[in-house]
Amino acid sequence: MLKLRDGIVELYKKVATSLPPDVEEALRSALPAEEEGSAAASSLSVMLENVRMARENAKPLCQDTGVPVFFVKVPMGLSQLDMKETILDATRIATVKVPLRPNAVDVVTDKNSGDNTGAGFPIIYMEETRSGTLSIDLMLKGGGCENAGQLYKLPLEELGAQRDLDGVRRCVLDAVQRAQGRGCPPYIIGVGIGASKDQVTRLAKDQLMRKLNDANANSDLAALEKKILTEINGLGIGPQGLGGRITALGVKIGANHRHPASYFVDVSVGCWAHRRGRLIW
Amino acid sequence: MVTPVALNLPLSGSDVSGLTAGDIVTLSGRLVTGRDRIHKYLAERPRKEEVPFDLSGTVLYHCGPVVEKADGEFRAVAAGPTTSMRVEMYEAIVIREYGLRGIMGKGGMGEGTRRALKECGCVYFHAIGGAAVYLAARIRKTVGVWKLEEFGPTEAMWLFEVEGFPAIVTMDSHGNDLHREVEEASLKRFSELIKKSK
Numbered sequence: 174m175l176k177l178r179d180g181i182v183e184l185y186k187k188v189a190t191s192l193p194p195d196v197e198e199a200l201r202s203a204l205p206a207e208e209e210g211s212a213a214a215s216s217l218s219v220m221l222e223n224v225r226m227a228r229e230n231a232k233p234l235c236q237d238t239g240v241p242v243f244f245v246k247v248p249m250g251l252s253q254l255d256m257k258e259t260i261l262d263a264t265r266i267a268t269v270k271v272p273l274r275p276n277a278v279d280v281v282t283d284k285n286s287g288d289n290t291g292a293g294f295p296i297i298y299m300e301e302t303r304s305g306t307l308s309i310d311l312m313l314k315g316g317g318c319e320n321a322g323q324l325y326k327l328p329l330e331e332l333g334a335q336r337d338l339d340g341v342r343r344c345v346l347d348a349v350q351r352a353q354g355r356g357c358p359p360y361i362i363g364v365g366i367g368a369s370k371d372q373v374t375r376l377a378k379d380q381l382m383r384k385l386n387d388a389n390a391n392s393d394l395a396a397l398e399k400k401i402l403t404e405i406n407g408l409g410i411g412p413q414g415l416g417g418r419i420t421a422l423g424v425k426i427g428a429n430h431r432h433p434a435s436y437f438v439d440v441s442v443g444c445w446a447h448r449r450g451r452l453i454w
Numbered sequence: 455m456v457t458p459v460a461l462n463l464p465l466s467g468s469d470v471s472g473l474t475a476g477d478i479v480t481l482s483g484r485l486v487t488g489r490d491r492i493h494k495y496l497a498e499r500p501r502k503e504e505v506p507f508d509l510s511g512t513v514l515y516h517c518g519p520v521v522e523k524a525d526g527e528f529r530a531v532a533a534g535p536t537t538s539m540r541v542e543m544y545e546a547i548v549i550r551e552y553g554l555r556g557i558m559g560k561g562g563m564g565e566g567t568r569r570a571l572k573e574c575g576c577v578y579f580h581a582i583g584g585a586a587v588y589l590a591a592r593i594r595k596t597v598g599v600w601k602l603e604e605f606g607p608t609e610a611m612w613l614f615e616v617e618g619f620p621a622i623v624t625m626d627s628h629g630n631d632l633h634r635e636v637e638e639a640s641l642k643r644f645s646e647l648i649k650k651s652k
Contacts, residue, residue, distance in 0.1 A: 210456065212622055215478075216582050219620070223588040227532075236520045236532035236586040272531070274520045274608055283491075285606040317537040317560075317583065333648055343648050350644040353637050355537045355561035357583040404647050408640040413582060414561060415622065416636045446584040 174259045180452055181263035181309065185241070186271050188311050188450040189233045192224050195385040196361070196422065196447045200224075203359060203412070203419040213417030220412070220445060235446045238273040239313035241295035244382060246302040246309075253299050260297055264289050276316075298375065307454040310382055318444035321356030322377075323348040324370060327436040336436040338397050341366060345401050345424065346408075348440035354414010357444035360421045361385070362405070365439045367429035377441035380425035382449055389426065398424045412445070458620065464511025465555035467575045473623045475630035479579065481619040484597060485513040485558070489536055491609040492601065497544035500551050506600050507613050509552045513579065516541065516559030518608035519590070528596040530614065534586035535560040538578075546570035562624055562633025571627050578625035580632075592619040 200221055207213040227234035243260060247253055265288045267273055277291035325344040327336045332347055334340035345364055365376030389395035402424045411417020456478055461469060463483030486507055519533035538559030545563060549570040560583040571577060598613040624632040
């Protein structure tokens with residue numbers, strides 16, 4: 174487990190100091206869409222320059238190194254308890270070594286634990302896999318964009334949102350309209366639909382782990398993702414919320430079965446500094 | 455490309471009144487950081503004598519940096535802005551009590567702050583969110599820190615010496631607000647998008 178621990182420290186380092194190629198590519202292709210000399214274009218250029226500097230100097234590209242969120246697929250026979258302890262050890266080491274900003278605050282005493290561990294911190298989702306390989310996905314989710322997320326319970330009259338996919342579309346547009354530039358656009362939007370609040374928020378986070386250029390297996394949802402992305406980019410909020418054509422880089426939707434009486438939609442907002450990565454062991 | 459307006463800190467009243475929303479600027483000199491906890495603390499009651507730094511004319515930067523300590527010195531390695539709207543309920547009091555000439559963060563602020571900017575001759579600078587290494591490279595030196603033990607490195611007040619720190623004036627002292635303009639325009643488009651049926 175010691176080698177694995179060091180592997181997770183390295184994963185932290187990679188995720189905190191670089192952007193995944195698909196996200197960097199999407200930012201690069203956003204640049205020509207914005208007017209030359211505009212605040213949108215100059216913001217995008219600075220973002221790309223920042224990505225380059227962070228990678229070159231191996232420093233965290235955003236000072237908010239976020240809440241670490243782990244999605245772990247554990248092969249049968251490997252202890253999930255040991256796995257969790259290894260992740261906690263790696264987190265303490267990475268906080269000093271990367272460095273990460275200490276972000277875990279005790280709700281009762283308001284004291285920062287100083288090492289990014291605490292009650293329910295980091296967030297760790299584990300599931301067993303029949304495959305022989307251990308796979309660890311990590312996302313560093315910043316607070317600014319996490320605060321921009323919204324949970325909806327349909328129907329919702331003020332949005333004209335009924336319990337159908339058009340209702341989902343209205344929720345996503347509402348969440349982005351409310352967020353404006355406060356969560357660091359261009360955004361990546363994860364949407365989860367289903368029967369219960371806890372499940373849809375997790376499902377929305379899962380969507381944020383998808384590559385921007387992947388295709389939704391469900392063709393109706395794939396079409397909806399495209400349509401919503403176009404509409405978001407028509408809002409004119411733009412990079413950094415200072416106006417412009419690119420407000421989001423991608424919309425990813427996941428759906429579970431729902432209860433006949435319930436239709437929950439969670440919209441999770443990811444910032445442009447969308448830091449995620451995978452370790453295969 | 456537009457040449458940025460080079461501003462030296464502390465700012466004077468006429469520096470501020472000469473700025474208009476949309477101006478691209480660079481800041482050089484000393485500024486302080488402060489986010490959720492500092493704002494709450496400063497707004498609870500006047501504590502001007504308690505603050506070890508001279509805040510008059512300076513810029514309060516909404517930032518919780520990543521700081522490394524090497525050879526006994528603190529160095530900011532990542533220092534982008536945090537979302538300003540979270541301190542909206544305190545900001546007008548802080549501007550009025552402490553004589554600041556600038557607030558810097560990301561995403562803009564609300565009506566209370568906009569009024570205080572106008573009343574006191576103060577501006578809001580938007581720094582590029584997420585560009586933390588790029589911005590930290592413009593911090594030349596850490597001059598001091600206050601409340602480090604009590605609030606921790608993220609929430610402490612850092613006194614930084616910056617040089618050529620880039621930002622955009624998005625809320626000026628004349629009542630103009632770029633964030634509000636963008637929001638009103640997008641609300642119009644949003645209303646059309648949810649009016650039309652599938």
